[in-house]
Amino acid sequence: MELDDQQAAARAWFEALRDRICAEFVAIEREAGSDAGFDYIAWDRVDPSGLPGGGGVRGVMKGRVFEKVGVNVSTVGGTFEGDFAKTIHGAADNPQFFATGISLVAHMANPHVPAVHMNCRFLVTAKRWFGGGADLNPPLPIAADTADFHATLQAACDPHDPGYYPRFKQWADDYFYIPHRQVHRGVGGIFFDHLENGFDADFAFTRAVGEAFLDAYPRIVRRRMHEPFTAADTAAMHAWRGRYAEFNLVYDRGTLFGLKTGGNIDAILMSLPPVATWD
Known part of the structure; x- marks a missing residue:
């Protein structure tokens, strides 16, 4: 699969961000006395047309601090099938696509260390745009951690557009909501999609979001990872994870995109928690 300069630049940065994040997470495990590391599994995608469709690498670590963390990078292309093309920005008239990103x-x-989700992506159909965001998902919310996470994201947003943070924060609040439970999945963050202000400006903003995540989240993990917790705390975490799983399986657009485009099933579903309860 041949890439143009913009596609290659985006892919290279997502892969470099993956390497830096994984190194930081492994460093946290070492600080906790664990020798856990990431297992990396490469996968190839075959487009429904039968042509090569790119692929990616699924990285998973199970350690003392990170019960389960998955970091995926993928670069895929091909053709959207049927009515699904009508749901993708810019694909209704031209179902061919390219997508590269990190999830x-x-x-x-x-339980005192919040779960987290982050992704950044660059898509090409008849249009070119960036999307992504980061959101914090604590089973037992702590106001100081929520404030720290949001302040770091706002500091990343403001130099690019003072309207970005309030707009993208609201978008995250609206998106990461479980209607049948009438609760939010977590304490929010930012979410953006279909950003089309020119490649250079939007790529710079997307990089700022990735850097903000790498700044804020390891700091929060180190702040909480040694705090004592009870069996009741763990039970509350497992019940909360059930809500997280419900959102990802019922509402998450990224899950649907991966399944509809022939992605790696293990990589798509790595977002599901290792243990959850519905008592």
Whole structure:
């Protein structure tokens, strides 16, 4: 699959961000006395047309601090099938697509350490746009951590457009909501999609979001990972994870996109928690 300069630049940065995030998470495990590391599994995608459709690498670590964390990078292309093309920005008239990005979900062993989700992506159909965001998902919310996470994201947004943070924060609040439970999935963050202000400006903003995540989340993990917790705390975390699983299986657009485009099933469903309850 041949890439143009913009596609290659986006892919290279997503892969470099993956390497830096994984190195930081492994460093946290070492600080906790664990020798856990990431297992990386490469996968290839075959387009329904039979042509090569790119692929990616699924990275998973199960350790003392990170009960389960998955970091995926993928670069895929091909043709959207049937009516699904009508649901994708810019694909109704031209179903051919290119997509590259990083997707991360971490479920933590200590209920006081928030779970987290982050992804950044660049898509090409008849249009070219960036999307992504990051949101914090604590089983037992702590106001100081929520404030820290949001302040770091706002500091990333404001230099690019003072309207970005309030707009994208609201978008995250609206998106990461479980209608049948009438609750939010977590304490929010930012979510953006179909950003079309020119490649250079939008790529710079997307990089700022990735850097903000790498700044804020490891700091929060280190702040909470040694706090004591009870069996009741763990039970509350497992019940909360059930809500997380419900959202990802019923409402999450990224899950649907991966399944509809022939992605790697294990990579798509790595967002599901290792243990959850519905008592």
